[in-house]
Amino acid sequence: MLNYIKSEFYRVLHTKDIYLFTGVISILFVLMNIILFVSNTNLDNFPYGTVSFSLNAIIGGMTWLFVAGALVVATLYSGEKKYGTLKNTIAYGISREHIFLGKCIVSCVVAFFSMINILIAYIGSACLLLSGPVNVPIKELISGVFAVLLCAFASVILAVALFQFFDKEILAAIVWLLVMDYIPQLCFYAGLKIDILNKIAQWLPWNYLKYEVRANMSGYQCLWNTSFGLMKCVVTGIIGIAVFTVLGLVLTRKKEV
Numbered sequence: 001m002l003n004y005i006k007s008e009f010y011r012v013l014h015t016k017d018i019y020l021f022t023g024v025i026s027i028l029f030v031l032m033n034i035i036l037f038v039s040n041t042n043l044d045n046f047p048y049g050t051v052s053f054s055l056n057a058i059i060g061g062m063t064w065l066f067v068a069g070a071l072v073v074a075t076l077y078s079g080e081k082k083y084g085t086l087k088n089t090i091a092y093g094i095s096r097e098h099i100f101l102g103k104c105i106v107s108c109v110v111a112f113f114s115m116i117n118i119l120i121a122y123i124g125s126a127c128l129l130l131s132g133p134v135n136v137p138i139k140e141l142i143s144g145v146f147a148v149l150l151c152a153f154a155s156v157i158l159a160v161a162l163f164q165f166f167d168k169e170i171l172a173a174i175v176w177l178l179v180m181d182y183i184p185q186l187c188f189y190a191g192l193k194i195d196i197l198n199k200i201a202q203w204l205p206w207n208y209l210k211y212e213v214r215a216n217m218s219g220y221q222c223l224w225n226t227s228f229g230l231m232k233c234v235v236t237g238i239i240g241i242a243v244f245t246v247l248g249l250v251l252t253r254k255k256e257v
Contacts, residue, residue: 001098001101004098004102005102005105008103008106009106009109012106012110017075017076018072018075018076018110018114021072021075021114022114022117022118025114025118026117026118027121029118029121029125030122030125032054032057033054033122033125033126033129033130034125034129036048036049036053036054036129036130037049037129037130040130040131047217049130049131050130050131050132051126051127051130051132051133051134051137051138052132052133052136052217053130053132053217054126054130055122055123055137055138055140055141056137056215056216056217058122058141059137059144059213059215059222060213060214060215060216061209062144062145062148062209063181063206063209063210065115065145065148065152065155066151066152066155066205066206068111068115068118068152069107069111069152069153069155069159070155070156070158070159070176070180072110072111072114072156073107073111073159073160073163074169076103076107076110077103077160077163077164096252096253097249097252097253099164099252100160100161100248100249100252101245101249103160104156104157104160104245104248107159107160108153108157111152111156112149115145119142119145123138140215140220140222143224143225144213144222147230147233148209148224148233148237149237150233150234150236150238150241151205151233151237151240152237153237153241154240154241154243155180155240157240157241157244157245157248158176158179158180158244158248159172159176160248161244161247161248161251161252162251164248164251164252165251165252165254180206181206183204184201184204184205184206185206187200187201187204188201188204188211203232203236205233205236205237205240208223208229208232208233
């Protein structure tokens with residue numbers, strides 16, 4: 001498996017896809033800050049040209065890490081079925097389980113460093129172009145990112161499992177959305193009537209990041225700033241990684257190549 005992981009890292013680092021992905025997302029964040037800067041310069045009493053306003057958009061929407069992680073997987077392995085890459089790899093004697101685990105490791109590492117570069121561009125452009133205090137919003141952003149990092153890795157592993165199992169990438173994306181977004185929301189609304197579903201909903205990352213994080217001009221109320229909230233993020237991340245890894249191994253064994 002180690003040789004497969006090395007070959008995947010070599011392939012990823014010597015193709016332009018992940019660089020384009022990271023560059024495009026970084027440029028979009030920089031453009032957002034440029035728009036805020038231009039508006040702040042040309043409009044009187046413009047209240048949103050601050051570092052806190054820019055960073056709050058991400059602090060209050062940490063689920064973007066889950067989506068970005070899934071997009072990294074799609075970037076790395078789109079077209080794999082078309083070119084028969086999996087068949088060729090298996091033909092070299094590498095087991096399906098090792099292929100899946102290798103993809104998970106490579107995807108998580110690549111996604112992590114892609115995220116770091118995006119955050120550098122995002123935070124750096126905000127600090128250079130916008131006004132206002134920087135310490136508190138940057139602290140909240142970095143704290144939030146590392147609090148939900150394990151959950152983000154879990155979403156990456158789920159994406160690898162689904163993209164490897166389903167022949168059509170659109171179907172894998174739909175199932176990923178069902179598991180990560182729609183089912184948690186369904187549990188939340190059903191939990192308004194059913195107590196057990198309410199308790200389950202409170203421990204689903206998409207829900208607690210949506211309803212237990214507040215980031216606005218008046219201040220912050222983020223669950224990762226409490227010991228229980230941070231514990232919830234870490235525990236659900238570990239459980240997610242374990243569950244989706246087992247799911248991926250099961251799907252990998254059932255998949256016909």
